[in-house]
Amino acid sequence: FSLHYLFPFLIAGLVMVHIWAFHTTGNNNPTGVEVRRGSKEEAKKDTVPFWPYYVIKDLFALAVILAVFFAIVGFMPNYLGHPDNYIEANPLATPAHIVPEWYFLPFYAILRAFTADVWAVQLVSFVTGGIVDAKFFGVLAMFGAIAVMALAPWLDTSSVRSARYRPQLKLWFWILVADFFFLMWLGAMPAEEPYASLSLVGSAYWFGYFLIILPLLGVLEKPAPQPATIEDDFDAHYGKAETPAE
Secondary structure, X not given: OHHHHHHHXXXXXXXXXXXXXXXXXXXXXXXXXXXXXXXHHHHHHHOOOHHHXXXXXXXXXXXXXXXXXXXXXXXXXXXXXXXXXXXXXXXXXXXXXXXXXXXXXHHHHHHHHOOOOOHHHHHHHHHOOOOOOHHHHHHHHHHXXXXXXXXXXXXXXXXXXOHHHOHXXXXXXXXXXXXXXXXXXXXXXXXXXXXXXXXXXXXXXXXXXXXXXXXXXXXXXXXXXXXXXXXXXXXXXXXXXXXXXX
16 A cells, blocks of 8 residues: 555656756757757758657647547446456465566566476575575565666667667567566466476576666677667668758
């Protein structure tokens, strides 16, 4: 309950930080190339005005999100829920199959993946003198799976910002997306074989992507040539744009 009360304030704070950063450094762009700020004319060629472009884009996204939200709330409020949540809890018995909310499922699968018979768990338990058992290891893995995403900007060693010019990164990234949904499905399954072993495989790729693949790709991958400016990239895709008269 405390987290549900706290998170809206955290989200509101992050929105304010985002707005501040947006007006300080400008909006991101698909090329990952820095905006030229040598003169107003150069900056105009590399950027578009906040109004109407970004306002209309954000309003359209908000309309789509609200349409989906009201469709689910109004017509199928139980679609993303679980029937067992309506069963009155018995304080004397643990449910045979616990299913959290859908957005927790991937990390719940990671939590359950590390059982006492996994060699990594046994090794850590031996080194720590039994302090870190399978349950504690699973909790650390679950929170580590969330924390490792925050470290991605430092784990990515490539000087190329945009995945548009990094074909190998795009391949591994889409595998990560598939792995996320794979773990989501496994989190809703019973804690038994083959789901336990499959969860271990999915967890291994999740951590492997951030801790191994990202750092190595920055060294081994040969990116495609980047445009010198954002204007050059725009011209290459859509043709030479005419500068509007003042």
